[in-house]
Amino acid sequence: MDNVDRFGRRITYLRISVTDRCNFRCIYCMPASGVRWRPHEEILRYEEIARVVRVAAGLGIKKIRLTGGEPLVREGIVELVREIHHIPGIKELTLTTNGSLLARYADALARAGLDRVNISLDTLQPERFRKITRLGNLEDTLQGIAAAQAAGLTPIKLNAVVMRGINDDEVAALAA
16 A cells, blocks of 8 residues: 655655653753653553554555654664564664764664664764753764764764854855
8 A cells, every 4th residue: 555645755754753852952952951751651662663663564664764852862772673674564764863872872773774874963063062962972973973884874864953153154064
C-alpha cells in the first residue's frame, strides 16, 4: 500500500521522536530553565515504537529517522536501532543528534544497523557554541562527528540554525 500526499508524492519516510529530553538548552529550542519532562509512562516504550515501525513498513514506509530531544540520552537506544534495523521493508535508518554523546555510541550504533546521522552544529567557535547550547562543549560534538565518520555512519549531514547577529558570520565556514 502506498501513501500519497495531496500533491501526489509518495510518503516513504517517518520521523520518530524517542524522547523529549536533551542534554543541551539551545537558545532557539528551549528556555534556559528547561521544560517539564514527560514522565516515562507518557512516552512510547521501545516495544511500542518498534510496533509502529512494523505497521508503517507494511504501509510503504522505507526510511526511519530517530529524533528527540536528544535520542542518545535515552537508555537502550542501541537496542532500539538493532530492532528497527531488522524490520522487513525498512531500507534506511538514520538518527538526528547534537553529537555530544556520539563518540561514545557511534560504533555500537553502526554495528546495530544505523545507516547515517544528522548532526546539529551551529558554530565552530567554542565560546559561541557554549552560548548557543548553554550546556554544550564544541569539542564533544567534533569528536562525535569524527567517531561517526570512523564508524561509517555516512554521509554525515550537518544541520545549522543560522541566527542574525549570533552566528550568521559563520555561514561560509559551516558550509566548508
